[in-house]
Amino acid sequence: MDNYIKKINELAEKYKDYTANNLSKLIKIKSVSMEEKEVQLELKRQMEEAGFDEVKIDGLGNVIGRIGNGKRILAIDGHMDTVDMGNLDNWDFDPLGGEIKDGFVHGRGTVDQEGGPAAFVTSGRILKELGFDKDLTIYFTGTVMEEDCDGLCWKYIVEEEKIKPDFAISTEPTNLNIYRGHRGRMEIRVTFAGISCHGSAPERGDNAIYKASRAALEIEKLNERIKDDEFLGKGTVTISEFKSGSPSLCAVSDYAHLHLDRRLTWGETKESAVKEVEAVVEQYGGKVEVLYYEEVAYTGLKYGMEKYYPTWKIPEDHKVVQTGREAYKQLFGSEPKIDKWTFSTNGVTINGYYDIPMIGFGPGNEVMAHAPNEKVPIEHLVKASAFYASFAYLI
Numbered sequence: 001m002d003n004y005i006k007k008i009n010e011l012a013e014k015y016k017d018y019t020a021n022n023l024s025k026l027i028k029i030k031s032v033s034m035e036e037k038e039v040q041l042e043l044k045r046q047m048e049e050a051g052f053d054e055v056k057i058d059g060l061g062n063v064i065g066r067i068g069n070g071k072r073i074l075a076i077d078g079h080m081d082t083v084d085m086g087n088l089d090n091w092d093f094d095p096l097g098g099e100i101k102d103g104f105v106h107g108r109g110t111v112d113q114e115g116g117p118a119a120f121v122t123s124g125r126i127l128k129e130l131g132f133d134k135d136l137t138i139y140f141t142g143t144v145m146e147e148d149c150d151g152l153c154w155k156y157i158v159e160e161e162k163i164k165p166d167f168a169i170s171t172e173p174t175n176l177n178i179y180r181g182h183r184g185r186m187e188i189r190v191t192f193a194g195i196s197c198h199g200s201a202p203e204r205g206d207n208a209i210y211k212a213s214r215a216a217l218e219i220e221k222l223n224e225r226i227k228d229d230e231f232l233g234k235g236t237v238t239i240s241e242f243k244s245g246s247p248s249l250c251a252v253s254d255y256a257h258l259h260l261d262r263r264l265t266w267g268e269t270k271e272s273a274v275k276e277v278e279a280v281v282e283q284y285g286g287k288v289e290v291l292y293y294e295e296v297a298y299t300g301l302k303y304g305m306e307k308y309y310p311t312w313k314i315p316e317d318h319k320v321v322q323t324g325r326e327a328y329k330q331l332f333g334s335e336p337k338i339d340k341w342t343f344s345t346n347g348v349t350i351n352g353y354y355d356i357p358m359i360g361f362g363p364g365n366e367v368m369a370h371a372p373n374e375k376v377p378i379e380h381l382v383k384a385s386a387f388y389a390s391f392a393y394l395i
Helices: 002-014 016-027 037-049 110-129 150-160 208-225 270-284 319-332 377-395
Strands: 054-057 063-067 072-079 103-107 138-141 165-168 184-193 237-247 255-264 287-290 290-297 302-306 359-360 376-377
Touching: 002 016, 002 110, 002 138, 002 319, 002 377, 016 037, 016 103, 016 110, 016 377, 037 054, 037 063, 037 110, 037 138, 037 287, 072 110, 072 377, 103 110, 103 184, 103 377, 110 270, 110 376, 110 377, 138 150, 150 302, 165 319, 184 208, 184 270, 184 290, 208 237, 208 255, 208 270, 255 270, 319 359
Parallel strands: 072 138, 072 165, 165 359
Antiparallel strands: 054 063, 063 138, 103 376, 184 255, 184 287, 237 255, 290 302
16 A cells, blocks of 8 residues: 555656646636536546546536446545636736646636546546556546535435445545534525505504514524534524515515524534524514525526535544545645534535535635635645545545
């Protein structure tokens, strides 16, 4: 194994420019959610060029590359959609330029999260060059629509493609740490009904805005009472949208709703979170519902899921975490930091719904995600390429 580790490190370094250039090509293609077609075709081309055994695009638009044909299955996942650019005045360079300079690849998606897939393409090339022949099938998945609905892509892969891995790695940015969980989340709407009347005599009506406003202040207090977890941290709730309606601007409001962003810590469930909100808003007549996502992928397929994304964490002594730790130590000669994400990933489905053991290991720092001047160190791409290949040998 030591010989393989040495070769993997050497090849990851040898293909440093190859990895950076592949990422640059991906970055130059704008790929917001549901508009990933061109970037997916480029990723497919890169996998084929790297010598993968099979590469296909599924019905939702995910690129699935395969190496090996063993009984056990390892999936290495990265999503290919990005958020939009935001205010271009906040950028010091072209977010779609894919510039390679000063040891970094620059642009939207370098960290969140096309850097991971660029690195795993190189991992595949390394494995093929080394003649990888373990009893293992590795699926490298460049997934879609994650920014819009995290985990939807993996719902499709498991339920429609019938691929259910034994282990998984998310290549979301971890700053080259090993991550073993994150809080879940859900989107809740609370609706309030009123009775409209002429605004000159508001006492004749029942103002939905007042009900929603009083409920909003109670939800602010609820946030302070939500449970905590030693590893994942505290659950939270915040109001991210307040909308109302009335027959005219000279009338009392007969409709209002609050949109809640609810982050779930360990031990919290969809049911427990809904009950907490119901207890707060029932005195104001609030109706609570968990929202549903359904959109049309770039392939033309309409697909959806409830906007409940479960909390997940893997015990530190679990085989998948310890294999990652061993791969890191053998490759880089030091102990990895084992931690968690602040944000949400496809892990909500991979582990949260389907209980597939997984870890995160990815290039780039998550503080750059969705931010202007996004860039990833090429050194991170090199180390991630080595890590994924090494993990495949060790698992």
